[in-house]
Structures are given as structure tokens and as C-alpha cells.
Amino acid sequence: MKKLLLIFTLLLSIVITAQNTYLHCGKLVDTKSGKVLTEKTIIVSGKKIIAIENGYVNPKNSNDTIIDLKSKTVMPGLIDMHVHIESETNPKKYLEVFTQNEADVAFSSTQYAKISLMSGFTTVRDLGGSGVNVALKKAIASGKIVGPRIFTAEKSLATTGGHADPTNGYRRDLAGNPGPKEGVVNSVEDAKKAVRQRYKNGADLIKITATGGVLSVAKNSSNPQFTLEEIKAICDTAKDYGFHVAAHAHGDEGIQRAILGGVKTIEHGTLMSKETMALMKKHDVYLVPTISAGKFVSEKAKIKNYYPDIIVPKALDIGPKLQDMFGRAYKAGVGIAFGTDAAVFYHGDNAKEFGFMVEAGMPAIETIQSATITNAMILKMEDQLGQLKTGFIADIVATNDNPIDNIKTMENVVFVMKEGKVYKD
Incomplete structure (x- = not known):
């Protein structure tokens, strides 16, 4: 009986002393x-938002903490749907x-991941690398590395x-x-096998290059490069594994095939x-x-030897x-989903995209929605990310100014909080 009482007392003390954060x-x-609402208090416990109250509410327990963001504009953590976290242009x-x-x-990728998080992007969709991105995703999720959810x-x-x-x-x-x-895919059977290999390797989604591209060492930037049947096979197989498919595409015919393929x-x-x-x-x-990527490559293409010669005319044309x-x-x-192609330009400059979209x-409010609720929906995380709402994951960022009036403040x-932990204050 004494032992049970001791355990109960210990558990009760843990509950009482659990620290909440009041923003x-x-x-x-x-x-x-x-x-844009005014004078609100967000209460965070653990990794979740447990309440949002009107006015500036003070904690009830002495061990709770207050973070003063009264002069800031607070919003959900941002989501970039197109990055390459393993590398960076040079x-x-x-x-x-x-x-x-x-x-x-791998070592370089840890730096790019940290920069991305500190820039307010608490979640990213990595659209292709060597496979290091899978290990990085796991390391971040386990708390070994600082970075966004991948x-x-x-x-x-x-x-x-x-x-x-x-x-x-x-x-x-x-x-x-x-x-x-x-x-590399050259048939319907190849397509199925390639998707299954990505599943085996730890992917969360599939990315195809439906047309030529700017930065590949190849002549054409926009020709279609998959048959419709191959794309359908990729998308149908991806669906079996719970994946959605993203398609790099510049040329019109390749875009249409990608859409019709699923x-x-x-x-x-x-x-x-x-x-x-x-x-x-x-x-x-x-x-x-x-x-952002288009603007960057078109400027760098004017610098001799920044890119191989075969890339320069493509960058000057497409960018x-x-x-x-x-x-x-x-x-x-x-429908617009916020994404930048970070790595084609410097990681940390992702938020310039907001200004380009407004231009x-x-x-401005719709650009922010595209980087929050829209992207959360595509990732099937709309009940956990993209909003400041009770029960949602506490991914929270803040800017000095109201971005509706000054989009450059993005x-x-x-301030950056991810899963209830403050990384930048």
C-alpha cells in the first residue's frame, strides 16, 4: 500500500510540475x-497547442513560462514544398x-537543415537527393540533429x-x-519497380522529372521525358504505398502528361x-x-563558368x-502550393518567394496560406500542421512586422518553435 501511495504521489507531482509555455x-x-487577430495567448504543453485564449493570460503555475511576443506577428510554422536539403549551389x-x-x-546537409529551420520553415518536402535525405529525416525526428520535419x-x-x-x-x-x-525508368515495369525501391529506401513520396530541366547536364530544358503510360504506372503504384507524386516539369506537353497520369x-x-x-x-x-530558383539561375548564368556551358542558355531562357x-x-x-527549390539558391533565402509571389x-495572406494550410493538406497533415489551433503540433514562428502590410518581414x-521547443527567440 505504501509503495502504491508513493507511486501515486510521484505521478501527481509530475503532472503538477509539467511546464507549460504561454506565448x-x-x-x-x-x-x-x-x-490577423490581436492580443492572443497560445498555451503550449509538450509538443501540442492546448489552448488559445483572448488577451494576455498569465500562468497559473509558478513553473510555467511566458514568452513575450506582444510586439510580433505570430503564425504557424512555414512549409516549403520544394527543397533539396543535401546540397547547395556553388x-x-x-x-x-x-x-x-x-x-x-551528410555533414553539409545538417547545416542546411539548421539554416532552414532558423528561417522559419519547420517542415520541408525534399524533392530528390542521394538518399542521405532519408537518414537526415530520421536524425532530425529523433532529436540528434536540428532541422525541419522532412x-x-x-x-x-x-x-x-x-x-x-x-x-x-x-x-x-x-x-x-x-x-x-x-x-531511372524506361518502361511501365521499370516505373513500378522504381516506386517500390523508393518505398524500400524510406521515401515518403515520389518525385518524377516529367520534362527536361535547367541544371542537368543535357541540352533540352522542356521536352517530355516520360510516356503517359509510365507516369500512370508510377502514380498508380505510388497510391498503393500511400504516396503522392510531384512532377518537375517546364514544357507544356510534359505537364499535361503528368496531370493526366495522376x-x-x-x-x-x-x-x-x-x-x-x-x-x-x-x-x-x-x-x-x-x-526564387528561376531568378537565381538567370542571374548566375551571366557569370562566366558558374554553370557548365550547356546549362547557360537554358537558365537564361527558363529562369x-x-x-x-x-x-x-x-x-x-x-491551386498554389508554396515551394522554392532551395539548394538551387542559398538555403535560408526561401522566404524571398513570398515577396515574388506578391509582386x-x-x-500576402494567400501566400502565407499556401505555405501553411495548403501544404499541410497536400502532405495529409491538415489536422496537425498549418494552423494555430488547439490540438495541433506547436510549430510556431514570429516576425517583427505584420506581413500583410510588409511581406518582406517574412x-x-x-522566433521559431518546433514541436513545443524554442529554437530561436
């Missing part, structure tokens, strides 16, 4: 309603594949010579003949027509615009067109 928020972005990047070991990539495609799927063929530009004796295991998001979408925009709406496919296409797609009613005609996130 006094001067302004709070309600991403569901699209309104003039020697195309040589690094021959000089860096997997461990080198949903990863592991290795992107390509066709032979296509945008994500890992041996493009290699001399012949090094190129070999990569197949489904390496993410993908959920189109990455870039540079040359899409009005007809394709209507098709996206019909099939509930979202555009991830990556304007400047992304923002205009985005503006037309938004006005046409295409193209999207209201580039300077001053």
Missing part, C-alpha cells in the same frame, strides 16, 4: 480565416559528385538521359546503365498554356512555382519566365 501574441495570423557543384563522399554530403522523395525518378539521370555528363566508361534501383503537384510549370491551367484545376493539381507564368496561373485559379499579384523570422 503572448500581439498579432496572430489565423490561416484558416485569412484574418561554382564547383558539378565536380563535387566526384570528390565528395556520402559522409561529406518529407522526402529520396531519389528523383528520371528516364535515361533525362533531367534526374544521375550519370548525365559522365564519360561513357563511368556512366554505366542505371535502372530502377538508381531511379500527379498531385507540378514543380515549376514554366511554359504551361491556358489549356493546361484549366486541366490543373479540373484534376485538382497544385502548382509549386519556385520563382525569367517563372514569375510571369505564376501570375497568370494564379489569376486563372490554379506577381497574389495577396525574410526575417525572429
